[in-house]
Amino acid sequence: MKNIVLIGFMGVGKGSVAREIIKLSDYMSVDTDDLIESMENRVIKKIFEQSGEAYFRNLEKRVSLWLGQNVTNTLISTGGGFYKQDNLKEIGIVVFLNSPFEKILKRIKNHPNAVKKLKKRPLLKDLKKAKELYYERLPQYTAVADITIDVTDKSALDCAKELLLKVKQYA
C-alpha cells in the first residue's frame, strides 16, 4: 500500500479522519506534529514560543525526509503547513481535506475543549491573519493534491470512507 498524506488547514479534521481510517483499514497512522513533539519533548505551542516558526519548519523538513525514506503502508496526517515540503508527492498519495474557513472555525469553537484547541495552534491566535493564511494556502493545497475531499457537513467516518474509495484508483 502506498502511503496516504493528509493535508489541509488547521482544524479541518486531518487527525479525526486519520483515526477513522485506521479503524476501517490496515493502515497504521502517524502524525507529523506528534512526531515533532516527541522529538523535541515539547508541545508545538512551546516550540513556536521558545524557538520560533523557522525552527519548527526545519523540524518538519527533517520529518518529511525521514518519512520519504523510511515509511510505507502508512496514513500520515500532517500539520497545516507541511504541504510545502518539496518531497511531498514522493511520500505518498496526497489527499487535501477542505472546507470553508468559517466552517472550520465553527467546528473548533463548537468543541467542548474549544479554548484549549484554539490555544494549542499558534497560527490561529489572530483570526484575521488566520483567514488570510487560509486564502493564501487554498490554491496551493489544491495544486499539490492528488485527491480533494470536501469535508463540510460530513462526519469524520464518512470522510474516511470517501477517502478510502478514492485512493483505490491510485493503489
Ligand SMILES: Nc1ncnc2c1ncn2[C@@H]1O[C@H](COP(=O)(O)OP(=O)(O)O)[C@@H](O)[C@H]1O
Ligand atoms: N467531520 C467532523 N465533523 C465535526 N467536527 C469535526 C470533524 N472533524 C473534526 N472535527 C472537530 O474539529 C476539530 C479539529 O479537528 P482535528 O482532527 O484536530 O483537525 P486537524 O488535525 O486538521 O488540525 C476538533 O474539535 C474535532 O473534534
Ligand SMILES: O=C(O)C1=C[C@@H](OP(=O)(O)O)[C@@H](O)[C@H](O)C1
Ligand atoms: O498551519 C500551520 O502552519 C500549522 C498547523 C498546526 O497543525 P494542525 O493543522 O494539525 O493544527 C501545527 O503544525 C502548527 O501549529 C503550524
